[in-house]
Amino acid sequence: MxxxxxxxxxxxxxxxxxxxxxxxxxxxxxxxxxxxxxxxxxxxxxxxxxxxxxxxxxxxxxxxxxxxxxxxxxxxxxxxxxxKEDLYLLEGVHDLIKDLYASGIQLILASSASKVTIERVFTRFKLHPYFTDIVSGEDFPQSKPDPAIFLHAASLSVAPKENCIVIEDSTNGVKAAKAANLLCIGYNSHHSKLQDLSTADFIINDFKELNAEKISQFGT
Known part of the structure; x- marks a missing residue:
């Protein structure tokens, strides 16, 4: 689970x-x-x-x-x-985040973005309360597909790594998650052009396909 x-x-x-x-x-x-x-x-x-x-x-x-x-x-x-005024959260992701949080599932961010950029996004969209930990790629010498950022994120989990799952939208992100031996959901949005998500364990095209109950059952 x-x-x-x-x-x-x-x-x-x-x-x-x-x-x-x-x-x-x-x-x-x-x-x-x-x-x-x-x-x-x-x-x-x-x-x-x-x-x-x-x-x-x-x-x-x-x-x-x-x-x-x-x-x-x-x-x-x-x-x-x-x-830039037309900057929004991707459709459906805020509802998913709130659902996961309400269901007691731990949320961790593992982004290649700098801490400054992450802080700007999290402050603008009031995301801090939902996430227990934020991991920035600037703290690691190698970027994804190197698995270091996900290995560190998994180490912050309240559960063993087999009870963790990554949501990624890029070739390098999926490769990093799998190199860290983590389950991975590939998000195939229209923003993911030219990205190969084929090695992900599950692929979605819309966040409406997910909810806390479904995600909790992945890997069982």
């Missing part, structure tokens, strides 16, 4: 991807680099640090230090986030 649900954030709880995309491509233009759609998609699930580390390998013309690149991207993102 599932006792803990580990949520990804971007693309699962809130779609900040358009804001991230705007921020990255504005910065790519400033850096005068041409990042293809295929390359950009391959970074889904990466932390900002790992993204720029990879980009510096692809583009030797980038002279700035990774920390400076991170700060510039963060500044662009924060400005865009604060002025």
């Amino acid at each position: 599932i006792k803990t649900v580990i949520f990804d954030m971007d693309g699962v709880i809130v779609d900040t991807e358009p804001v991230h995309r705007y921020s990255y491509y504005k910065q790519f233009s400033e850096l005068d680099i041409d990042v293809s759609e295929e390359m950009y998609t391959s970074f889904t699930g990466f932390s900002t640090r790992n993204t720029f580390q990879a980009l510096k390998g692809f583009f030797p013309t980038i002279e700035q230090e990774v920390e400076d690149l991170i700060q510039r991207k963060r500044n662009i993102f924060n400005d865009a986030f604060d002025t």
Whole structure:
């Protein structure tokens, strides 16, 4: 029986991807680099640090230090986030979160996003009361598909890892969950284009397909 649900954030709880995309491509233009759609998609699930580390390998013309690149991207993102009015939780996820919480299922966030971004999202949508723990990818040297973030999240669970399940929407996120030997629900939303969720244990297209009772029975 599932006792803990580990949520990804971007693309699962809130779609900040358009804001991230705007921020990255504005910065790519400033850096005068041409990042293809295929390359950009391959970074889904990466932390900002790992993204720029990879980009510096692809583009030797980038002279700035990774920390400076991170700060510039963060500044662009924060400005865009604060002025973007059409930013909403993904359809059905708030009801699912409330249902899980009311049913006594522990909720943990494990997101590649920075602590600053997570805090902005959680404050804006008043999510803090529902989650016992928040884990940010910036605390780990490697991004998903490395399993470290999910292994740590599972270690914070009130139950053994076999009683935990991850909700992810990206190729790298699903790979990370499975590498951590955790059950995984792949959320195949219209925001998940070009993502391979085939190795997930369960795949949904809408959060209306889930509720606390159904999730608690997964893995039994």
